Amino acid sequence: MTIVTKVQQQPEVSKAELEGLHPRELRKIVREGRWTGGTEGLARGYAQANLIILPKEVALDFLIFCQRNPKPCPIVEITDPGSPMITQVANADLRTDLPRYSVYKEGKLVDQPSDITSYWRDDLVGFLIGCSYSFEEALLNAGIPLRHQEENKIVSVYTTNVPCVPAGRFAGPMVVSMRPVKRDQLVRAVQVTSRFPATHGAPVHIGDPSLIGVDLEKTDFDTGVFELAEDDVPVFWGCGGTPQAVALASKIDFMITHKVGHLFVTDKLSEAIAAI
Structure with a gap:
């Protein structure tokens, strides 16, 4: 290449x-x-x-x-x-x-x-x-830390088993980004990001990643892997990597x-x- x-x-x-x-x-x-x-x-x-x-x-x-x-x-x-x-x-x-x-x-x-x-x-x-980078400042202002920024990594990205609604030649899976959020901050994270529908808005999934076909140890697009602390919950937002995955599929x-x-x-x- x-x-x-x-x-x-x-x-x-x-x-x-x-x-x-x-x-x-x-x-x-x-x-x-x-x-x-x-x-x-x-x-x-x-x-x-x-x-x-x-x-x-x-x-x-x-x-x-x-x-x-x-x-x-x-x-x-x-x-x-x-x-x-x-x-x-x-x-x-x-x-x-x-x-x-x-x-x-x-x-x-x-x-x-x-x-x-x-x-x-x-x-x-x-x-x-x-x-979703666009709402991260709002999360920080709400006191919700961002692990990928703290570790200087790209946010974790995964291809799910959730199908998008097809249109013409385009059909394929939804791609999501994941940020660990402390359990007692989950409601606030949803509230904050739901104000930004133009940049993915509220999460599409919270909790057990296997329910959307995700293995947290296997990211896509060469993105970072994060260890979850005991009080961390994986939170998933829609991701602009979806068009790439769908166009390739x-x-x-x-x-x-x-x-x-x-x-x-x-x-x-x-x-x-x-x-x-």
Whole structure:
């Protein structure tokens, strides 16, 4: 697998140097190739989004799929066919403004570049899908700790045995993210995240992972594994990895997504898209 990197005009930066930057400043550094790492914990308070880019011929089916499965696939913005530009949640170029991408051809991962300009085609449509990173600041403000941030890992991601509602060529399983939550904070975690339906909202499952076909020791997308303390309960939210899993299961010929954990950071405050 070939890894493509952006041409760097200036030295790479550390994650510590990125803390506190506005999303526009962060995206500029990403565009310059000075940061190709994950976006967890960056631009705190601002919504982040998953990316999936598909050929126009399957875009309508995918749009309907998302509408039928709003928990794992809440749509934030859609580009015009052939245009990589978004204008609603930020003024940005989807070809360059994410730290790293995943390119799939005929169902196989072929590249994880930091710039997809060379892969762009006139028939492509970009979808931004809400991400649960967006409600994490609210969880922290409510006094609910986040183990993956404490351990500097990507949040755990699992493919479940829960089928999504199919649409056209798209059918497959729901993907979820998991965060351990203390038993006495469960109600508060549900209350806090239910205010963010545009970024997955309330959990889809709480407790026994086997009921949704999950083995906590076997994560997907190279994400972290966490040991549960005695008073921890696994809590699962819909995940923007669902479109990747479904598109692969549906054998879509060509697809580009973000690399898991390397999301698009919008200019929208998470609270601005929260339910009242």
